[in-house]
Amino acid sequence: MMCFKVALLFFACVSIGSAVKLEEKFRWKEVSYAWPSDAAKEEAITGKRYVPENNLLLGLDVHKDRLFITVPRWKSGVASSLNYVKVSSVEASPVLVPYPSWEANTIEADVSQGQDRLGGRADAPEAKVVDGQLRDNSSIISTFRIQVDECDRLWVMDTGLADILGSPKQIAPPALVIFDLNTDTLIRRYTFTSSDLGHNSFLANVIVDVPKHECGNAYAYVPDLGGYGVVVYSFKDNKSWRVKHNFFHFDPLNGDFNVGGVNFQWTDGVFGMALGKPSSEGSRTVYFHALASTKEFSVPNFVLQNETRATSSDAYYDYSLVGDRGSNGQATAEALHEKTNVLFYTQVNKDGVGCWKADKPFNPDTQGLVDSDSAALVFPNDLKIDGDDNLWILSDRLPVFMYKKLNPDEFNYRILKGKVNDLILGTPCE
Structure with a gap:
């Protein structure tokens, strides 16, 4: 018995x-942001830099009390591509806070109209790209996947591509953008070389491999879902190479x-x-x-x-x-x-x-x-x-x-x- x-x-x-x-920790009907002011939000809506229904959450990772969330620029009107909310937030649908700042995530130009620059005129103070070069290396154009490593670093795979489902515009080359999460400062922006990219390449994910107690010897593996390859990046050597395989x-x-x-x-x-x-x-x-x-x-x-x-x-x-x-x-x-x-x-x-x-x-x-x-x-x-x-x-x-x-x-x-x-x-x- x-x-x-x-x-x-x-x-x-x-x-x-x-x-x-x-x-369920959080849920949203549509994505909203922590705007600097109501006027800034209304101005963005009027200028179609913020179209609520075009902002889709996609990637995430966690560091202490911050839950990082990506919003790729699938369509025009995405207000900020890299953001966070507090894990401790008691709100069911908290507003997203741009990371590392609003300025780093702001695209002023309507890229769906095929303009080459951010901020309208190339000499505008808020312009992020001039003659094909980023003015601020901490800028995030459009990111899908991110990863926090054991060394308190945030690795961001920035595709540099906006309005993907509309009129695609390669605003900046694909790059890895790495932040120190203890100080919220940029460590490095590494732009992938032409030899890293193949036909129809699309770099959207990043996996970080850090040997124990060797933060300076990290490697990043970046799968190329469109070009059927993997790009490997060595943090120590600040160098990358493309790997091919049938698998x-x-x-x-x-x-x-x-x-x-x-x-x-x-x-x-x-x-x-x-x-x-x-x-x-x-x-x-x-x-x-x-x-x-x-x-x-x-x-x-x-x-x-x-x-x-x-x-x-x-x-x-x-x-x-x-x-x-x-x-x-x-x-x-x-x-x-x-x-x-x-x-x-x-x-x-x-x-x-x-x-x-x-x-x-x-x-x-x-x-x-x-x-x-x-x-x-x-x-x-x-x-x-x-x-x-x-x-x-x-x-x-x-x-x-x-x-x-x-x-x-x-x-x-x-x-x-x-x-x-x-x-x-x-x-x-x-």
């Missing part, structure tokens, strides 16, 4: 644990998506990337996948970090197929929680978030769905894991934004969070 009661208690605990869901391409059998009532086809290549646990020698596995694919691949980080080897055909067999997420398993972002060795990834066709324990085979039987919600998780776009073992998710209904129109009376953008150990309880990742 006692064993029967213990068994009941065990199954009850598993049932409760597996029912744990992500909790960076999309899967032609898995480019069909159905999200939020929208059917569409994408050909996006390598996009999601995550770092595995450090080995005893200090090396790490770099996991990666194409967005239009259900397969996961990997390569040792020391391969990418060695320019000679990484760019040689001899490196072809250094790459491995990890496994397949199964039908409708396409994913955008991914991140690995080192303490549990669990890889989390979005499941855009399933309105959910999946997981896999990295010491198991990678197949549908060994993967779990930690949460799925047809309202709160319509197109989970980005995810991060903070130092307190919280998983953060941003969902934004991107396909509806791109191909139809978002309803301003509904909550379109959400940020959710949950404790890693609670979320994996009762799943194959436990």
Whole structure:
């Protein structure tokens, strides 16, 4: 009888644990900002520098009490591309504060009309670009993904491209912009070279690999979803190189998506990337996948970090197929929680978030769905894991934004969070 009661208690605990869901932290119908004044807001609306429905949340990361959020310039009228809100905010829909400043995020010209400069005239005091050069290296034109590293630095992948879905304008070259979060000052802006870019290149994500206690020896891996490559950047040498491989391409059998009532086809290549646990020698596995694919691949980080080897055909067999997420398993972002060795990834066709324990085979039987919600998780776009073992998710209904129109009376953008150990309880990742 006692064993029967213990068994009941065990199954009850598993049932409760597996029912744990992500909790909603913030939500927005439309994006609003912490304007310097009401007059500044009205002036921006009048000048169409702020068109509320064109501002879509996309990427996130956390540092102490600041939750950084990106708003790419998909369309004209995006007020600020890099922003933050306070994690401790009790407001359900807090206003976004531009980072590092309003000035760094302000594009005065209407780029949809094809003007070459920011701020109208090239000699205007507020102009950010003159003769193709940024006047202020801390300027952020348009960013999709960001990452906070263990050295209190914010790495921003600035595409430099505005009005992407309208009349695209390359206002500045793609660049990595790195900030010191303890002082909120610019550390460096690194502009990618022409040899880093391929045909149809689109650099939108960044993964930062920092050896323990070696902040000066960091590497950044920047997937090129449109050009099917990866650009590696060495912080120490302030140098970058482009890496090619067949595994960076999309899967032609898995480019069909159905999200939020929208059917569409994408050909996006390598996009999601995550770092595995450090080995005893200090090396790490770099996991990666194409967005239009259900397969996961990997390569040792020391391969990418060695320019000679990484760019040689001899490196072809250094790459491995990890496994397949199964039908409708396409994913955008991914991140690995080192303490549990669990890889989390979005499941855009399933309105959910999946997981896999990295010491198991990678197949549908060994993967779990930690949460799925047809309202709160319509197109989970980005995810991060903070130092307190919280998983953060941003969902934004991107396909509806791109191909139809978002309803301003509904909550379109959400940020959710949950404790890693609670979320994996009762799943194959436990």
